[in-house]
Amino acid sequence: IGKSHVIDNVMINILSNGNLLFEDYPGLAKTLMTNTFADALGCDFKRVQFTPDLLPADITGTNIYDAKKGEFTFKPGPIFCNLLLSDEINRAPPKTQAALLEAMQEKQVTIGTVTHKLPAPFLTMATQNPVEQEGTYPLPEAQLDRFMFKMSVGYPDRADEDEILARRITRKKDAVDVDVITDPARVVAMQQACEDVYVDPAVRMYMVEIVSRTREDPRVLVGSSPRGSQALLKTSRAAAALRGRDFVTPDEVKAVAPIAISHRLILKPEHQIKGLETQEVVSDILRQVPVPTV
Template identity: 55%
Template sequence: MNPLKPADVGDLSARVLDAVNGVVVGKRDALTLVFAGILAGGHVLLEDLPGLGKTLTARSFALALGLDFRRLQFTPDLLPADVTGSFLYDQRTHDFTFRPGPIFTNLLLADEINRTPPKTQSALLEAMQERQVSVEGTTYPLRPPFHVLATANPIEYEGTYPLPEAQLDRFLLRVSFGYPTADEEWDVLRRRMSRRREEISIDPVVDAPTLSAMQAALESVTVEDSVGRYIVTLTAATRSHPQVLVGASPRGSLALLLLARAVAAMSGRDYVIPEDVKAVAVPALGHRLTLRPEVWLRRVNVDQVVREVLEQTPAPASGALPSYVARPAYDRA
């Protein structure tokens, strides 16, 4: 397949989002963030109340992107082998054969990921970071593209197992949808009556190879030095904030960089501007912060802290070339 340009990525992204937004009503901004996470090659945590379209969003993106899709319901009795697969004894061959688990797909919906014990949650860590699965000393690569869209309920804590910081850090961003407006909710009902069935149908806009080409096109999106340093300054500011116990790691800076590139490409640009960084700062950094215990009593949340950091950190204004891009010969004279 021929390489794509950022302008091509912008056109295809708009078509994908239009298709998904036709089913998930009134959540264009949140859907844009989810797709930015997919374009950037990462995994997305959908944390919100029940019934707000998290599962529908994952299924809709799988259909629009033409990806193989599997849904895994996480429960307290789920075992790691139920995720990765296991070896079974074949009586015909008198040997053990590997039966792949649901993780061997393009887009995995890990539904209610915080309802399963840490041992099973950790079964996802290697797959999310290394794109491979190790079972009984044998490593099996996952077919690209591979993305995990995990859902979590932020209010029902009875019978749940909070995600460890190491696994939270593996998610490129965390997205919440929130309740729809009255008009948006009526639109949901109206569309349900119009299609006269419960199931949704979305025609594929792209396929897996095209999505991989879109992701590769992000490497041609340039980041000017002042914007790169702005990313580093934002991340470092979370570590010195008085209400933060543990700030974002360099992985947070990398997440900002990748997501800002994705947002720029979705806009049809081959360069990142500070507004791209600001647009993804809260979902990219919020889940990577640990607040001081006394802050919880004042009902301060991590998103407020990231917004404060954004307000206090001056954004750059520069049109210089990135230092890692060679300057034209005529400009070096």
């Protein structure tokens, strides 16, 4: 309620076949939203609560010895689904966080010497607590870079919160009934259709210029990698498709850039101390880069 832009961005992320990271406080309906999307898309949904004692095998699965057969058999973990909610991912130690890396990028899991393909589509929606909270482990840059978007839901305003309560009274239960509108095969087809969205060379260079300037900005210690450019390309195409167009305009690029690039930057310590945010740097770059006419 009152967060239509968040819903749009989640859908853009799904169409881009990417992974999504929410950084927010508890109780803002991130789990409900993820579950609702999975239900509406007809996808298999699993949730893993990350804790300090969670092991990699608790996520990916493990080989179990079958005494009757005299051999090891693979028992899949919860990661074998279409949509995985990794709740409070920064509560788990780095070794456990790293268990997601291969799955997020390659859509597969390797146990021992055997590689197991994940179902299509597969994507992770992860939540993390703000890093200043106790008991958190900051995500490594390599893993953070594998998230297509990093975004925040934010608190509702008074009117929206009142509407939340009104709907709960009408519904008379916590669960929300959702109609299934598609299936995993069609989701994959929609993802493939986004690959046909046209990107003008001028718009493509606009993306390159934005990402390149993150590496040249004097306030930035580490700029975006080419994975950031890829994220801009994929999500801009998905945003255009969601708006019913078969071509990308600079408006789509500007809309997705702050949540597609900001988390890939590392600021210099002196600017971190001053309280500068990476989103501010990306916003400055968007104001400075000439917008192409297409």
